[in-house]
Structures are given as structure tokens and as C-alpha cells.
Amino acid sequence: MLKYKSLYHSLKKEIQQGTFIPGDLLPSENELCDQHQITRTTARKALDELQREGFIERLHGKGSQVRERRKSLGLLNVKGFSEAVGQQVDAIMLQAPDYRGWSDRIQFPVKENEQSASCIHFERLRCVNEEPVMLENNWFASTALPNFCQLGFVDGSFFKTLSQCFFIEIVGSEQEIRAEVASSEVARLLRILPGDPVLHISICFSTSHSSLTIYSELYCNTTQYPIGNSYHL
Amino acid sequence: MLKYKSLYHSLKKEIQQGTFIPGDLLPSENELCDQHQITRTTARKALDELQREGFIERLHGKGSQVRERRKSLGLLNVKGFSEAVGQQVDAIMLQAPDYRGWSDRIQFPVKENEQSASCIHFERLRCVNEEPVMLENNWFASTALPNFCQLGFVDGSFFKTLSQCFFIEIVGSEQEIRAEVASSEVARLLRILPGDPVLHISICFSTSHSSLTIYSELYCNTTQYPIGNSYHL
DNA sequence: TAGTGGTCTAGACCACGCC
DNA sequence: GCGTGGTCTAGACCACTAG
Numbered sequence: 001m002l003k004y005k006s007l008y009h010s011l012k013k014e015i016q017q018g019t020f021i022p023g024d025l026l027p028s029e030n031e032l033c034d035q036h037q038i039t040r041t042t043a044r045k046a047l048d049e050l051q052r053e054g055f056i057e058r059l060h061g062k063g064s065q066v067r068e069r070r071k072s073l074g075l076l077n078v079k080g081f082s083e084a085v086g087q088q089v090d091a092i093m094l095q096a097p098d099y100r101g102w103s104d105r106i107q108f109p110v111k112e113n114e115q116s117a118s119c120i121h122f123e124r125l126r127c128v129n130e131e132p133v134m135l136e137n138n139w140f141a142s143t144a145l146p147n148f149c150q151l152g153f154v155d156g157s158f159f160k161t162l163s164q165c166f167f168i169e170i171v172g173s174e175q176e177i178r179a180e181v182a183s184s185e186v187a188r189l190l191r192i193l194p195g196d197p198v199l200h201i202s203i204c205f206s207t208s209h210s211s212l213t214i215y216s217e218l219y220c221n222t223t224q225y226p227i228g229n230s231y232h233l
Numbered sequence: 234m235l236k237y238k239s240l241y242h243s244l245k246k247e248i249q250q251g252t253f254i255p256g257d258l259l260p261s262e263n264e265l266c267d268q269h270q271i272t273r274t275t276a277r278k279a280l281d282e283l284q285r286e287g288f289i290e291r292l293h294g295k296g297s298q299v300r301e302r303r304k305s306l307g308l309l310n311v312k313g314f315s316e317a318v319g320q321q322v323d324a325i326m327l328q329a330p331d332y333r334g335w336s337d338r339i340q341f342p343v344k345e346n347e348q349s350a351s352c353i354h355f356e357r358l359r360c361v362n363e364e365p366v367m368l369e370n371n372w373f374a375s376t377a378l379p380n381f382c383q384l385g386f387v388d389g390s391f392f393k394t395l396s397q398c399f400f401i402e403i404v405g406s407e408q409e410i411r412a413e414v415a416s417s418e419v420a421r422l423l424r425i426l427p428g429d430p431v432l433h434i435s436i437c438f439s440t441s442h443s444s445l446t447i448y449s450e451l452y453c454n455t456t457q458y459p460i461g462n463s464y465h466l
Numbered sequence: 467t468a469g470t471g472g473t474c475t476a477g478a479c480c481a482c483g484c485c
Numbered sequence: 486g487c488g489t490g491g492t493c494t495a496g497a498c499c500a501c502t503a504g
Contacts, residue, residue: 002491197412227409227410274474278473
């Protein structure tokens with residue numbers, strides 16, 4: 001293993017596990033050099049990567065500070081849906097994680113090696129001010145996440161659970177976005193009329209665990225809260 | 234000016250101007266060191282940045298190759314709309330660039346210092362297989378782009394024109410996405426029925442020129458061609 | 467003033483591509 | 486075999502923060 005990658009993974013894991021929490025300062029670059037028998041160039045390369053991925057912020061004269069991770073990932077982001085609408089969001093679990101077959105509602109083609117695995121599915125309704133704004137369905141192969149159905153969600157967040165319980169991070173996504181008319185089922189849950197326009201977002205998340213892909217189908221009522229995101233170089 | 238930034242800007246400008254075109258190899262790292270009296274560490278820092286921004290690709294054992302720039306920028310990307318729908322796209326100019334007032338159709342607040350400047354607007358219709366799929370409206374302050382209305386578009390691309398004629402790059406964006414019912418005007422142009430669902434995307438692009446912000450309002454018929462994008466760490 | 471991160475130098479060895 | 490990019494070392498000086 002390359003030295004800078006080794007340090008990078010070691011620091012990232014400590015952040016994910018909570019050894020360092022947001023606001024903490026990591027060991028200084030010189031301390032890291034001593035601890036790992038490397039030069040500053042190598043230590044900085046690891047820190048550069050953590051910085052780009054949003055895990056830390058470098059403060060000139062102070063140190064490297066752990067941040068809330070909120071890098072944008074396409075439409076949504078690693079922190080999840082609440083930032084995309086910019087409001088406090090409650091989640092109601094309509095269907096707790098359970099073993100189901102792969103659904104034909106999934107818009108992206110399910111990878112062949114995953115089709116043979118059993119599939120975990122859960123469905124949530126996201127509300128802002130008690131008003132339902134998004135219906136969320138997720139599917140993924142159960143092989144990568146043993147005992148997932150027995151676990152609770154960390155802070156109600158699926159991504160946080162992946163990170164803190166399984167050390168799995170989202171590393172990429174593909175999305176398709178459509179404006180559709182609401183089906184009677186979607187309309188009932190979002191408390192709108194069948195035929196009203198809804199935003200339909202299909203996402204295929206790739207993760208740091210090669211055998212885990214997450215398929216999501218989201219239906220949003222955007223009349224009150226449009227989906228927002230931003231990007232900066 | 235820092236040495237690595239100076240080299241970075243110099244190489245980027247040569248790529249934008251066409252001194253190096255996609256497929257070309259930049260001077261090797263050692264050549265850059267000789268030419269600019271710097272060490273490889275410094276040269277590599279400049280190249281690292283160009284690589285992250287998608288201008289070049291590093292080929293181990295070969296060199297640094299200039300790429301078509303296609304980094305994703307939120308929903309759309311710097312190459313523009315054609316990649317988002319993944320098809321060949323024709324553009325019909327409905328309203329050529331002209332001086333107009335700032336429109337109240339712009340969803341993002343126009344910056345105060347821009348409100349007093351005169352505003353250039355143009356409107357295009359994007360078609361796939363002769364079918365209209367997106368109506369595009371753009372507004373921006375004329376101060377940053379003298380003579381813009383007299384210029385033609387490079388390869389029919391607004392972003393390419395900004396880069397090659399003004400050396401201005403898109404560096405960030407904010408977006409809001411909504412599913413709406415089509416107004417009679419939008420429906421007529423997209424050849425759908427008033428009341429059909431359309432995807433409404435509002436974008437505010439920030440650029441490398443501090444006094445230029447681009448405001449876009451897009452209306453998409455996503456029945457045939459959903460808007461796609463992907464993101465990778 | 468001591469410690470931190472930001473920049474830069476002048477080397478070294480390696481793996482990869484191509485001839 | 487030679488040149489390329491990828492990794493790494495062991496220093497140096499600077500600007501910034503904080504006690």
C-alpha cells in the first residue's frame with residue numbers, strides 16, 4: 001500500500017468512527033510525519049485528498065479541522081436530502097428494511113451479479129413542516145451489509161449508517177430526472193392529486209464497497225420546495 | 234504570483250486558445266521544469282489542478298494529454314446540454330442575443346451591481362431528432378462581454394464562446410429544479426399540451442470573471458429524454 | 467515567539483509506454 | 486533502453502494564528 005493512501009485511509013477511518021469529530025484538529029503535519037515515518041510532502045498528499053473530499057478544512061496557522069461532510073454529489077449530496085431542500089426534514093418509515101425481490105420500478109439496470117443476490121428494500125416519506133414532499137425508495141443487494149435489517153439508522157440517515165457501521169462511502173452517482181404526472185399511489189402518499197406534476201429522480205449510487213450499489217427512486221412534490229444544489233470548482 | 238499558479242494559468246490559456254487541442258500532449262514535466270525554472274513538484278502541482286478540472290489526462294509512460302472538457306457541473310456540465318441528454322442536439326435560435334431588460338422570469342435574485350447594468354438575453358430551442366426537448370433562456374450583464382451581440386457562437390456553444398473568445402470559464406453553479414405544468418407559451422414551443430408536466434431548471438452560473446453571472450431558465454420535456462448526469466469522486 | 471500550514475527546491479527510485 | 490508520469494525523501498523559507 002502506498003504511504004499517502006495508507007495515511008489517508010487511516011485518518012478517514014478515524015473520522016468516520018468518531019475518533020475525531022467535527023471541529024477537532026487532526027495531528028499537525030509534523031506530528032503525522034513522526035508518527036508514520038514519512039515526510040511532509042507525503043503527509044500533505046493524504047490531507048489534500050481528505051480536504052478535497054470535504055472531510056477536513058485546512059486552517060493556516062492553526063491546523064487541519066474535521067468538518068461536517070457535505071460535498072455535493074449530483075443532485076443530492078452525502079449528507080442527504082435535508083440540505084437539498086434547505087429545511088428541517090422529518091422521515092417517516094413506510095416500509096422498514098426487509099428482504100424483497102428486485103423491483104421493476106428501478107430505472108437503472110441492476111448489475112448481473114447483484115440480480116442473483118437477495119435484495120433489501122425500504123421506503124420512506126420525507127416531510128417538511130408535516131407536509132410530505134418526497135417519497136423515497138431504496139434497493140440494494142444484501143450481501144455487502146450483513147444484519148442490516150436488524151440495525152437502526154444512525155441519526156435517521158442511511159448514508160451515515162453506511163459510513164459509521166460499515167465504513168462504506170458514496171463515491172459516485174448516476175441520475176436521471178423527469179417531470180411526470182403522479183400515479184394514484186404516489187399522489188396519495190404525497191397528498192396531491194393524481195395527474196399533478198411530480199419530479200421523478202432515479203439514482204444509482206456507487207460506493208467504496210465494490211459489491212454494493214444503491215438504487216433509489218425518488219418522487220418529489222416541488223411546488224413548495226424545489227430541489228436545490230450547488231457546485232463549485 | 235505563485236509559480237504553480239502561474240504555470241497553471243499559462244497552460245490553461247494555451248489550451249483555451251487552441252495552442253494545444255484535445256489529443257495533444259503537453260510538454261513533459263521535465264520540459265516544463267526547464268522552461269519555467271521550477272522543480273517537478275511545482276510543475277506537477279499545476280498539472281494536478283488541470284487534471285482535476287478536466288483539461289488534461291495523465292498517461293503513465295506517455296505524457297499529459299489535452300481532453301475534451303466535460304466535467305459535470307451540477308445538472309448540466311461545461312460541455313453543455315447535449316451530453317445531459319446523451320444525444321445529438323440541434324439548437325434553434327428563437328431570440329438572438331440582444332439588449333433587453335432583466336426579466337422577472339429569472340428565479341435567482343440578480344446581483345445588485347448587475348441590475349444597474351444593461352442585460353443581454355437570448356433564447357434557444359434544443360431539439361433531438363427534430364423534436365423540441367428543451368427551451369433555454371439566458372440572461373447576463375453586458376459589461377463583461379463587449380461586442381457579444383455582434384459575435385457568432387463557437388460551434389454553436391455559448392460556453393465554448395466564453396472560453397475561447399473571452400477566456401472565461403464556468404467555476405460554479407446554483408440550481409433549483411421543479412416539476413411544473415407547462416404554460417401555454419412553453420407548451421406551444423415544446424409542442425406539448427398546456428398542463429403537461431415539464432421539468433423547470435433554474436441555474437445561476439458563476440464564472441472566472443467576477444462581474445459575470447449567467448442566469449438560465451430551462452424548460453424540458455422529459456417524456457422521451459430524461460436529464461441525466463453522473464458524478465464520481 | 468513557537469507552532470502551524472503553504473510553497474518550493476534538488477535530488478532519488480520505480481512502473482509504464484513505446485521503439 | 487529511454488523518456489514518461491507516480492511516489493517519496495530531506496531539507497528550506499514564508500505567512501498566518503495564538504498565547
